[in-house]
Amino acid sequence: MYVAVKGGERAIDNAHSWLxxxxxxxxxxxxxxxxQIREQLALAINRVMxxxxxxxxxxxxxxxxxxxxxxxxxxxLIRAYRTTLPRLAAANPVDTGAMAVDRRVSAxxxxxxxxxxxxxxxxxxxxxxxxxxxxxxxxxxxxxAPADGAPVPRVTGFLNRDGLIEPxxxxxxxPPDLTREPLELPAGRPLRxxxxxxxxxxxxxxxxxxxxxxxxxxxxxVGELRIGAVAVECxxxxxxxxxxxxxxxxxxCETVNQxxxxxxxxxxxxxxxxxxxxxxxxxxxxxxxxxxALRWQELGEDYVxxxxxxxxxxxxxxDNIQAxxxxxxxxxxxYVDFQAELELVRKLRREAQTLQEAAE
Amino acid sequence: xxxQAYNFAYLDEQTKRMxxxxxxxxxxxxxxxxxxxxxxxxxxxxxxxxxxxxTAACLTPEDVLKVIDQGADDTTNAVSIRKFFQRTAGVAVxxxxxxxxxxxxRHRIPEQPLKAGQILVYQVPIPEPLRFLEPRExxxxxxxxxxxxxxxxxxLYEDIARHGQIATSYAYPVKVEGRYVMDPSPIPKFxxxxxxxxxxxxxxxxxxxxRIYALPPFCNVVSLDFDDHPFRATKAAHDCDLxxxxxxxxxxxxxxxxxxxxxxxxxxxxxAGRQAAGHAGRLAAGGKx
Amino acid sequence: xxxxALTGGFxxxxxxxxxxxxxxxxxxxxxxxxxxxxxAAPPAPLxxxxxxxxxxxxxxxxxxxLAGAADCAAVRDWVAFHIGAPLVAAExxxxxxxxxxxxxxxTRFVVGQADYPDRAATLIVETDGLVNYGPTLTGxxxxxxxxxxxxxxxxxxxxxxxxxxxxxxxxxxxxxxAGLPRSTRVEAP
Numbered sequence: 001m002y003v004a005v006k007g008g009e010r011a012i013d014n015a016h017s018w019l020x021x022x023x024x025x026x027x028x029x030x031x032x033x034x035x036q037i038r039e040q041l042a043l044a045i046n047r048v049m050x051x052x053x054x055x056x057x058x059x060x061x062x063x064x065x066x067x068x069x070x071x072x073x074x075x076x077l078i079r080a081y082r083t084t085l086p087r088l089a090a091a092n093p094v095d096t097g098a099m100a101v102d103r104r105v106s107a108x109x110x111x112x113x114x115x116x117x118x119x120x121x122x123x124x125x126x127x128x129x130x131x132x133x134x135x136x137x138x139x140x141x142x143x144x145a146p147a148d149g150a151p152v153p154r155v156t157g158f159l160n161r162d163g164l165i166e167p168x169x170x171x172x173x174x175p176p177d178l179t180r181e182p183l184e185l186p187a188g189r190p191l192r193x194x195x196x197x198x199x200x201x202x203x204x205x206x207x208x209x210x211x212x213x214x215x216x217x218x219x220x221x222v223g224e225l226r227i228g229a230v231a232v233e234c235x236x237x238x239x240x241x242x243x244x245x246x247x248x249x250x251x252x253c254e255t256v257n258q259x260x261x262x263x264x265x266x267x268x269x270x271x272x273x274x275x276x277x278x279x280x281x282x283x284x285x286x287x288x289x290x291x292x293a294l295r296w297q298e299l300g301e302d303y304v305x306x307x308x309x310x311x312x313x314x315x316x317x318x319d320n321i322q323a324x325x326x327x328x329x330x331x332x333x334x335y336v337d338f339q340a341e342l343e344l345v346r347k348l349r350r351e352a353q354t355l356q357e358a359a360e
Numbered sequence: 361x362x363x364q365a366y367n368f369a370y371l372d373e374q375t376k377r378m379x380x381x382x383x384x385x386x387x388x389x390x391x392x393x394x395x396x397x398x399x400x401x402x403x404x405x406x407x408x409x410x411x412x413x414x415t416a417a418c419l420t421p422e423d424v425l426k427v428i429d430q431g432a433d434d435t436t437n438a439v440s441i442r443k444f445f446q447r448t449a450g451v452a453v454x455x456x457x458x459x460x461x462x463x464x465x466r467h468r469i470p471e472q473p474l475k476a477g478q479i480l481v482y483q484v485p486i487p488e489p490l491r492f493l494e495p496r497e498x499x500x501x502x503x504x505x506x507x508x509x510x511x512x513x514x515x516l517y518e519d520i521a522r523h524g525q526i527a528t529s530y531a532y533p534v535k536v537e538g539r540y541v542m543d544p545s546p547i548p549k550f551x552x553x554x555x556x557x558x559x560x561x562x563x564x565x566x567x568x569x570x571r572i573y574a575l576p577p578f579c580n581v582v583s584l585d586f587d588d589h590p591f592r593a594t595k596a597a598h599d600c601d602l603x604x605x606x607x608x609x610x611x612x613x614x615x616x617x618x619x620x621x622x623x624x625x626x627x628x629x630x631x632a633g634r635q636a637a638g639h640a641g642r643l644a645a646g647g648k649x
Numbered sequence: 650x651x652x653x654a655l656t657g658g659f660x661x662x663x664x665x666x667x668x669x670x671x672x673x674x675x676x677x678x679x680x681x682x683x684x685x686x687x688x689a690a691p692p693a694p695l696x697x698x699x700x701x702x703x704x705x706x707x708x709x710x711x712x713x714x715l716a717g718a719a720d721c722a723a724v725r726d727w728v729a730f731h732i733g734a735p736l737v738a739a740e741x742x743x744x745x746x747x748x749x750x751x752x753x754x755x756t757r758f759v760v761g762q763a764d765y766p767d768r769a770a771t772l773i774v775e776t777d778g779l780v781n782y783g784p785t786l787t788g789x790x791x792x793x794x795x796x797x798x799x800x801x802x803x804x805x806x807x808x809x810x811x812x813x814x815x816x817x818x819x820x821x822x823x824x825x826x827a828g829l830p831r832s833t834r835v836e837a838p
Contacts (some may be wrong), residue, residue: 008435008436008438009434009439009441009443011436012436012439032456048466076400076404079400080400080401080402082400083399083400083401084366084370084372086372106643138518148559156394179397179399180397181397182395182396182397182398182570182571183395183570184395185497185498186498194528198636249485260561277571312496312497312498314370316497321400321404321405322405322568324404325404325405325406325407325409325568326405326485327406328404328406328569329404329405329406329407330406331391332407332429332432332437332466333435333437334467334546335611336430336467336468336547336609336611336626337529337530337531337548337625339548339596339609339610339611340529340530340548340549340550340594341529341530341610343529343594343595343596344527344529344610347525348523348524348525348527348596349510364719367663368664368667369663369667373662374708374710375662376667376670377665377706377707377708378710379672380674380705381675381705381706381711382672382678382767384673384674384771384817384830385705385767385769387674387678387790387819388677388679388769388811388814388817388830388831389766389767389830389832390789390832390833392766392767392813394767395765395767414827417670418665418667418670418671418674420664420667420668420671421664421667421668422668422805461664475740476679479674495736501764502764504764505763505764537789537832539812540813560673561675561678569759574668575789576676576678576679576789576790576832577678577679577790578789578790578791578792579790580789581790628738
């Protein structure tokens with residue numbers, strides 16, 4: 001006698017408690033604190049904040065802990081939390097020109113006002129496993145020097161002065177927000193930038209890489225990459241002026257792209273732009289390349305059918321929370337539809353067989 | 361018991377107003393997909409976030425909620441969504457189709473006919489019926505605008521040319537009130553006739569794709585077909601082995617590794633109700649087996 | 650702003666608006682059916698039902714047009730405090746509120762775009778009577794036919810001719826409301 005499978009609720013509860021136990025791992029090993037994750041897995045924190053589009057290192061650390069280190073799962077936790085938060089105000093645009101830079105490099109000039117500042121980078125480390133880290137040691141201390149406080153002007157500003165780069169004109173139009181309005185295509189550049197900065201690092205990286213290999217080549221130079229703290233200011237209507245409400249670390253990349261001119265634009269350098277929460281330079285550089293590739297239409301370039309030029313393709317597929325949800329949903333039961341397909345395939349086979357027999 | 365940490369039915373009021381406005385426009389233009397600013401929900405995209413948002417926007421404290429997946433109340437995702445609304449809205453729940461005022465469903469329409477006062481909320485993965493013929497939203501939107509549905513007919517006709525019949529067995533496209541071609545969500549085509557002239561309100565939510573659409577009660581819904589190849593709602597040519605029903609949609613259950621199988625109603629409430637009323641199938645306890 | 654502007658909202662916003670929306674959903678899904686709503690106490694001359702509709706559907710993202718007597722200081726203050734909808738001219742309104750005569754000509758209201766027919770105005774029409782008597786209604790949501798006391802038929806017939814474009818209408822009277830979506834066909838009695 002067949003009894004239909006019951007007990008979905010108990011199965012779910014049991015799965016949850018097993019998951020909790022697995023998350024903790026061996027209880028003989030001390031538990032990770034949220035503060036440890038925040039301080040020692042800072043780049044994971046940055047990615048979760050960037051793609052979760054919520055700047056809160058403590059919550060990001062909690063999400064990573066809860067997600068057992070699965071960063072996309074952690075991003076999902078942050079997104080789901082973010083959506084419940086009331087929107088109290090919109091900040092003014094951050095002034096990245098006034099950034100207190102920890103790192104600032106330009107690939108287009110050997111030296112420049114403000115200097116090349118390497119900062120805490122993996123760039124010139126040799127990728128040799130440091131077994132000393134397996135032993136718990138003293139906290140390393142880096143040499144310091146007083147901040148010189150001198151302004152760090154933008155590289156694109158130098159080119160701009162000579163008229164060699166397309167102007168970036170200020171625009172006070174409030175940008176659209178894809179978290180509050182449904183995505184409408186074609187989208188403008190502000191909406192594209194929002195989608196890409198929230199987009200999956202791996203996806204944006206691969207798209208950017210594809211442009212370097214010729215699928216919508218944009219001849220990009222890193223004009224400038226800067227990482228550091230910027231002030232967040234909010235306009236207070238009752239006061240009539242802006243008040244600083246906090247400080248966030250961001251990574252900004254401006255690419256300078258060779259451009260031979262088109263039917264509508266003169267020969268000049270063009271721009272790609274990346275701005276991402278936290279120290280996230282791989283993402284910021286990739287974002288700038290993809291941004292530039294998507295601008296083919298406004299610059300009068302040819303559409304060569306490259307994935308990175310295809311706004312609808314990029315925007316529809318860059319969000320890893322949408323992607324992972326839809327991908328993983330195919331493990332949910334689909335037996336009703338499968339049954340319909342079974343019946344169809346059986347019927348088609350029966351008819352094919354009848355035809356074959358008739359032919360013989 | 362409602363979880364006081366969340367607003368009634370989880371969503372904040374501004375989000376609910378946005379969804380509610382979209383729902384009313386969807387009812388005003390049956391079958392047309394209204395864009396809405398779908399929110400990130402605490403369950404993954406693809407697991408019913410659209411349906412959950414529509415249900416959340418419609419629920420009142422007096423509602424009695426039923427949630428099914430594959431026709432069954434006890435499938436894990438149905439259990440999970442039902443628990444979510446018990447926790448965040450404190451509503452009563454039921455497995456009885458006749459007692460429910462809102463039914464959220466994935467992939468089935470209940471066997472028991474629905475009635476006025478009931479709302480059926482469908483979870484929709486890909487709302488655009490033309491999507492697999494034309495991947496671009498900018499193009500498909502224009503096709504709906506111009507009522508340019510030739511591509512869909514070509515696809516169905518190619519099926520006939522190749523297979524002698526239309527080889528679509530679920531998510532079978534329909535035309536609503538003679539105007540919009542609509543994806544009925546991945547219900548088996550067996551369920552398509554229930555879409556039409558149904559006394560209940562039918563609402564469709566696609567969270568990841570940010571679309572809501574609707575069928576008002578008594579709305580005319582026609583499955584696309586050709587005069588010489590009329591649409592037919594098909595199912596496995598068996599009776600339910602538990603309740604003996606001849607006209608319900610069946611799941612095929614593999615019972616051993618020697619080719620043994622049985623057929624049971626996919627609608628668990630319908631099957632249990634028939635068994636309680638004394639109907640018995642081939643393999644029912646104390647049945648004719 | 651008068652002190653009255655601060656009162657008259659939903660006492661329990663989440664639950665009251667849920668019940669009110671359900672009435673609106675049924676009213677739109679079944680054109681011609683009349684539903685009783687409550688919870689709002691807007692200033693004169695607004696009806697309870699009109700207040701309920703505003704509280705349930707409108708907010709800072711929905712431009713609102715107030716027509717005729719509804720366009721008075723008391724209503725504007727109440728809308729500013731409870732709803733926050735920007736007040737606009739008829740041509741740019743997502744929602745419009747007034748008596749039928751004051752909303753004329755209704756051809757001013759947006760009827761949606763061919764590719765986005767949802768981007769159309771919703772008219773909240775205050776009436777002196779709302780009964781199932783008058784012009785004949787047929788179409789989606791209606792089994793065979795029903796009747797509703799409409800202020801006129803010609804404008805609704807012209808609106809139906811634009812389908813799938815067109816404005817949608819909610820008729821209010823005291824604490825009752827009925828829906829007349831653009832899909833409904835209207836015939837003179």
